[in-house]
Amino acid sequence: MKRFFLSLFLAGASLLSAAGDLQVYAIDVEGGKSTLFVSPSGQSMLVDTGYDGFRNRDADRIVAAAKAAGVKQIDYLVITHYHHDHVGGVPQLAAKIPIRNFVDHGKNFEEAKDNAAVYNQYVKIRNKANHIEVKAGDRIPIEGMQVEVVTASGVAIAAPLAGAGQANPACASYKPLQPDTGENAHSIGIVVTYGDFRLADLGDLYWNQEHDLACPDNKLGVVDVYLTTHHGKKTSGSPQMVWALDPRVAIMNNGPSTGGSAQAWQTIHDSPDLVDLWQLHYATASDSAHNAPEKFIANSGEPCKGNWIRLSVREDGAFTVLNSRNHYEKTYEPSKKSSSVPR
Numbered sequence: 001m002k003r004f005f006l007s008l009f010l011a012g013a014s015l016l017s018a019a020g021d022l023q024v025y026a027i028d029v030e031g032g033k034s035t036l037f038v039s040p041s042g043q044s045m046l047v048d049t050g051y052d053g054f055r056n057r058d059a060d061r062i063v064a065a066a067k068a069a070g071v072k073q074i075d076y077l078v079i080t081h082y083h084h085d086h087v088g089g090v091p092q093l094a095a096k097i098p099i100r101n102f103v104d105h106g107k108n109f110e111e112a113k114d115n116a117a118v119y120n121q122y123v124k125i126r127n128k129a130n131h132i133e134v135k136a137g138d139r140i141p142i143e144g145m146q147v148e149v150v151t152a153s154g155v156a157i158a159a160p161l162a163g164a165g166q167a168n169p170a171c172a173s174y175k176p177l178q179p180d181t182g183e184n185a186h187s188i189g190i191v192v193t194y195g196d197f198r199l200a201d202l203g204d205l206y207w208n209q210e211h212d213l214a215c216p217d218n219k220l221g222v223v224d225v226y227l228t229t230h231h232g233k234k235t236s237g238s239p240q241m242v243w244a245l246d247p248r249v250a251i252m253n254n255g256p257s258t259g260g261s262a263q264a265w266q267t268i269h270d271s272p273d274l275v276d277l278w279q280l281h282y283a284t285a286s287d288s289a290h291n292a293p294e295k296f297i298a299n300s301g302e303p304c305k306g307n308w309i310r311l312s313v314r315e316d317g318a319f320t321v322l323n324s325r326n327h328y329e330k331t332y333e334p335s336k337k338s339s340s341v342p343r
Helices: 003-020 054-068 092-093 114-124 170-175 207-214 239-245 262-269
Strands: 022-026 036-040 042-049 074-078 097-105 130-133 146-152 189-194 197-201 225-228 247-252 276-281 297-299 309-313 317-324 328-332
Touching: 036 054, 054 092, 092 114, 146 207, 170 207, 170 239, 207 239, 239 262, 239 328, 247 262, 247 317, 262 276, 276 317
Parallel strands: 042 074, 074 097, 097 130, 197 225, 225 247, 247 276, 276 297
Antiparallel strands: 022 036, 022 309, 036 042, 146 189, 189 197, 309 317, 317 328
8 A cells, every 4th residue: 555655656746847847749640740749838830730630640649649738728829831741631630629729820821722621721810819920930838948040931041040050051952943933931930948958840841941050151050859850750850950950860751751851851860969869650651761660650561550759858958759659758858068157
């Protein structure tokens, strides 16, 4: 009996200590995107909602992550851009959990019939709540952490973030791709700061627009965690951007056959101070040499159970990453590099 009560005490102590942490859930939406941030203040920010359809699959997975995090409403829903794998799930999600504020870049830059239909469905839901249209340089006013918008509507921040602005030697070898005038190029990108911890999430920002953040000077500075851009496709995640961010950990929000390209994987792998790369899925189009070790992959094989990857972040910059499939977790101690960036 004493052992039972001791176990309860220790479990309660663990929950209390976690209550002061920043929690981040990389949710599996099968090659779309959805990431839940829960601030130590208790406020929540969801970045993108995955797909519609599939019998409410993505909305159900988001709600399950919210429940695991103790979240009963989404305080800020950030829609990085209006592709169906990022915004399509909004109507289904809004029917399951309250959403207080909708954050986006405003205008839809793709008038194709299918994309316009997805956008119009989103606007109907957005109009029932508060709408915040952001531009580069704005901050999303969530309590307990700092969220800086570094790019939106195809325009990057003009001045570097605090502590950034160093010359980027990788820019000498930069080669642009064919221009993209659609939604990917207009994606919202954010840098999240909590104490001495920094995380970059650039949505599906296109290769050429990454250049505006990385060259000739690194406007973002270094980060602890990089949420891979555009699911790890080869049209994003340039060496100039990834190596400038110099992450210790990368989390790839790929699907089994979406993203996870060998080229993007190798670029991340070659980042100077990378320790580990975690993946939401084993990338079936790549070989084993271009996939993370099994313990770092949340979903492998079929049927997919929608396992997530969770970060628990302390204010001193230390963080723990957990794979919900196998419960493997790894703690990363505070980084001298990221903690030296002025806040």
